[in-house]
Amino acid sequence: MSIRYILVFVLGVCSIGLFAQKAVYLDVYKPIEERVEDALQRMTIEEKVAMLHAQSKFSSAGVPRLGIPDNWATDGPHGIRSEALWDEWDDAKWTNDSCIAFPALTCLAATWNPQMAALYGKSIGEEARYRNKNILLGPGVNMYRTPLNGRNFEYMGEDPFLASRMVVPYVQEVQKNGVAACVKHFALNNQEVQRWDVDVVVDNRALHEIYLPAFKAAVTEGGAWAIMGAYNKYKGQHCCHNQYLLNDILKNEWKFDGVVVSDWGGTHDTWESVHNGLDMEFGTWTDGLGAGASNAYANYFLSDSYLQLLKEGKVGQEELNDKVRRILRMVFRTTMVKKRPFGSFGTVEHALVGRKVAEEGIVLLQNRNILPVDLVKVKKILVVGDNAVRRMTIGGGSSALKAKYEVSPLQGILKRVADLAEVNYVVGYEAPPYGVKETKVDRAPLRKQAVEAAKEADVVFFIGGLNKNGNQDCEGDDRRSYHLPYEQDQLIEELVTVNPNVVVVIISGNAVAMPWVNKVPAVLEAWYGGTEGGNALASILFGDVNPSGKLPFTIPVKLEDCPAHAFDERTYPGDGKSVVYSESIFTGYRWADKLKKVKPLFAFGHGLSYTTFQYDNFRANKRILNDGQTITFSVKVKNTGLREGKEVVQLYISDKKSSLPRPVKELKGFVKVALKPGEEKDVTITIGKEELSYFNDVNHEWVAEPGKFEAIIAASAIEIKGKLDFELR
Missing domain, CATH: 3.40.50.1700 (Glycoside hydrolase family 3 C-terminal domain)
Structure with missing residues (x-):
């Protein structure tokens, strides 16, 4: 029998099977937005609602009639979780789901090396792709507020600039594998005690300057395709369906076009979920949080209760279509990418x-x-x-x-x-x-x-x-x-x-x-x-x-x-x-x-080496920064010891006079440089107006006030190597 005959026979059998299921083909060559609209207009209201909530512990429904596959999420952010049973948390006891465990994200942040973040994201993305997951539940970028927080090991430290620079390459490299990085937990999830419903009271400056920048960077620079809401409340609303966080900031200000995923058990109300920005609901039991009947997915807040409201005309389809568009967009970016990589799993290279x-x-x-x-x-x-x-x-x-x-x-x-x-x-x-x-x-x-x-x-x-x-x-x-x-x-x-x-x-x-x-x-x-x-x-x-x-x-x-x-x-x-x-x-x-009187045991940015480094000739290419320009700071760093080593050169900026209180200094740049014994390199860091800005909570805008600033080059937050004055005009 010829190969041609076999191919014709196989294709014929496949075609018969597809037509038997009344499958509808979607053009995989059209631009994503056209494909989204094409699929949306073909879907029934029941199919749309079915996409919004889980059908198992870690999956949500696709649309088999249209050839749209299910969505499969997996826990990260340090490795790909083993398979669980369909409707139970118990391990499915597969023999081929043992992953490579990557270091905790605190360790990744401690590298102060965005190249390591990229390598990490690439590798864990390959592992997720191989297991055919299209949503990786990570990375986490909640700020380190207290050393008692049980989940700090999943996050990237206390500084929003450091976390921002580390999360972007992680997200980008994960998503090159056709896997959506689901950045978590948005937002203000800075303690585990009382996490289910504690209402966080924080001023707008702290929200925008400390607790949101890493999420913003993941969205606006990293292009994250998914965001996970947090368990806690903010402004009296749970963060998984929070008007201010999800609609006003994430979707309107930051123009996020991806999917908002609830944390497991983080959904509490149908009406708020419909109107306040939640797109996909996972982990809810029949009573919203506690244990309930098995296979109770019809009782989810975005399931039958939502469908009933739609059929009764009590809510319109505008919100529904927006949610489905976002999910479809993620599907067309992940599982329905024609040349999606195959990934690899449990390899020596990843280890x-x-x-x-x-x-x-x-x-x-x-x-x-x-x-x-x-x-x-x-x-x-x-x-x-x-x-x-x-x-x-x-x-x-x-x-x-x-x-x-x-x-x-x-x-x-x-x-x-x-x-x-x-x-x-x-x-x-x-x-x-x-x-x-x-x-x-x-x-x-x-x-x-x-x-x-x-x-x-x-x-x-x-x-x-x-x-x-x-x-x-x-x-x-x-x-x-x-x-x-x-x-x-x-x-x-x-x-x-x-x-x-x-x-x-x-x-x-x-x-x-x-x-x-x-x-x-x-x-x-x-x-x-x-x-x-x-x-x-x-x-x-x-x-x-x-x-x-x-x-x-x-x-x-x-x-x-x-x-x-x-x-x-x-x-x-x-x-x-x-x-x-x-x-x-x-x-x-x-x-x-x-x-000032509070001296740390070990400062932020501190870390010793088996060699020594010398900093010299700290300088800038200009001392006056006009609007729209940048300024480049340079410093010579020399390895004065006997071993090859790497040093993290840190740049902090101090606003000498501001209308509102500001920190004494803030991290605004860093470079990790490798030096052989006796080797010297010029390290440069460039900043612009953005790095000089603070958030004006009255006008709800970022402001860089003209005036005098100070650039501080350092080996840690307290180990200062040089200072330079400059001016913003």
């Missing part, structure tokens, strides 16, 4: 991308001549801590993953050291498994065992921090204390008493108190490193890679130094009904600058 991100994100907070460890001199290594062996890809809420593999810190150290030194491990402190409630236990015997072993070691790696258990770095609730859990502080104190060579490695997505910091020679923030996290950590500890991460948030000495905790319970966690952002625009390093 190595994750390792590279983890290596660039690890922050060397403190080092007094102990790191990197020299295996010529060090022959007995003791590893202490539950986090040295604990899996960190499970737990934490919706970001939990079924990773193809996960290299623990202990495994990474053992592999790197091999037979060059003796490595011993003792747990030192006990933490319950994920999902097991903590009970009171006597940890003294474990501490004693670790202390005795420490006496014999040349160096001790204490690997602790937080984990993904409830009330730690975990969705659903916040931390209960700024201190390390499980009596880790006491263990560190006892270890350093018997051995001065203790290297403390914190694995977390949050700042923690460090009452022992002056007693230990070295502290590393290693974040949640994903699949290759243990290998990445080992490469830093032993000097194979020079650390270059910088903190994406401030680490305060004590909780009260954080502005969210500097007032009373109304500012955190709230009074049960609302939470008031009394600090306004003065978040993170802005707060420390304002008070």
